Amino acid sequence: MMGRDLTCKELVELITGYFEGTLRGRRLRRFEAHLTACDGCTRYLAQMEVTIRATGTLAEERVTDEQRGVLLAAFRDWKAR
Amino acid sequence: MDLVDQLQPVMLRVARMYVSTTAVAEEVVQDAWLGVFRGLPSFEGRSSLRTWIFRILTNIAKTRGQREGRSLPFASLAGDDLDAPAVDPSRFDSPAGSSRGQWSTLPDDWSGIPEDRLLGQETLDVIREVIASLPPMQAEVIRLRDVSGWTSEEVRNALDLTETNQRVLLHRARAKVRGALERYLSSGAT
Numbered sequence: 646m647m648g649r650d651l652t653c654k655e656l657v658e659l660i661t662g663y664f665e666g667t668l669r670g671r672r673l674r675r676f677e678a679h680l681t682a683c684d685g686c687t688r689y690l691a692q693m694e695v696t697i698r699a700t701g702t703l704a705e706e707r708v709t710d711e712q713r714g715v716l717l718a719a720f721r722d723w724k725a726r
Numbered sequence: 727m728d729l730v731d732q733l734q735p736v737m738l739r740v741a742r743m744y745v746s747t748t749a750v751a752e753e754v755v756q757d758a759w760l761g762v763f764r765g766l767p768s769f770e771g772r773s774s775l776r777t778w779i780f781r782i783l784t785n786i787a788k789t790r791g792q793r794e795g796r797s798l799p800f801a802s803l804a805g806d807d808l809d810a811p812a813v814d815p816s817r818f819d820s821p822a823g824s825s826r827g828q829w830s831t832l833p834d835d836w837s838g839i840p841e842d843r844l845l846g847q848e849t850l851d852v853i854r855e856v857i858a859s860l861p862p863m864q865a866e867v868i869r870l871r872d873v874s875g876w877t878s879e880e881v882r883n884a885l886d887l888t889e890t891n892q893r894v895l896l897h898r899a900r901a902k903v904r905g906a907l908e909r910y911l912s913s914g915a916t
Contacts, residue, residue: 652827654818658811661897665878667889685829688836689813695836695844696904700853700872702845706735715738715752716730719759 651679656686660693733776736870737783740885743803743862744784744791754790758783773883780884805861808894812901834912849910856906860899867892868899 651659656679662668663676680686737758741751761782769778791798818827836844843849857865866885870876876884882892 652818653829654811654813654815654827657813657901658897660812661893661900665893665896667893683829685832688833692833692836692908693900693904696900696907697872699845699849699907700857700868700900700903701875703850703853703857703873705732705874706739706869708731708734712734712738713730715756716734716759719756720763722756723760723763 651675653679653683653686653689656680656683657689660690664693664697729775733779736874736884737780739866739869740780741783741787743866744787744796744798746791746794746796750790750794751787754787755783757786761786774880776880777883784884784886803861803863804891804895805864805898807861808898810898812897813905834908836911839911843911849907852906852910853903856903857899860902863887864895864899864902867895868903871896872900 656676659668659672659676663673668676680690734755737755738748738751741754741758742748745751745754758779762779765778765782769775773781817830819830820826820828857868860868863885867881867887870881870884871878878889878892878896881887882889885892887895
């Protein structure tokens with residue numbers, strides 16, 4: 646049932662390369678073949694997609710007045726030269 | 727001020743990786759902006775503005791860190807667990823104790839979990855906590871890629887990473903976030 650050589654344990658280590666598009670050619674085909682035949686890895690991939698989506702809803706760190714002050718100080722320095 | 731508001735917190739975090747204190751990091755960022763203002767007239771747009779700004783920042787931060795006598799082996803920023811497995815190896819063991827690298831217990835199906843739990847405040851707190859506990863470079867890569875939506879190329883340039891290192895850092899970071907979510911969602915999920 647499994648893709649010929651690839652084990653589940655190996656597949657989970659290739660998943661970022663798969664998402665990044667750096668998994669190509671024969672390695673990509675083996676990855677996809679395994680995925681088609683394996684419920685566990687299909688669920689793992691879905692979990693990883695949820696993980697990425699959930700992380701994407703976090704708010705970015707907002708600039709503080711103090712941090713903006715650092716820039717304004719640089720700007721003043723620059724103008725003073 | 728949009729670009730500045732967006733970049734300033736990231737610049738301070740990145741600078742802080744290379745130098746010893748927040749105060750020094752602020753000086754580094756200030757110097758970097760000075761360099762940006764000075765260089766702007768000759769900025770030729772061969773790279774993105776963001777990439778160019780971060781190149782200036784990283785150069786200054788690294789030089790400053792060296793002057794402080796801070797020796798920073800890659801592992802101290804990236805973490806020493808880059809080779810660690812994404813999933814606990816015991817998940818692939820059969821009850822008999824042998825391992826053929828197949829799931830012994832399948833990962834949970836999360837598709838039935840309501841969206842408001844999946845993306846609820848508590849879940850987000852779990853994610854935030856994990857990211858805060860990551861080695862600095864792993865934390866920064868996942869923040870820039872998955873929170874801020876930068877491309878891998880932009881992250882590589884900003885943090886001065888190879889393609890492989892960027893991917894491995896992201897892989898570790900995401901694996902840990904997924905692991906934490908799995909623990910959280912399976913506890914009292916049903």
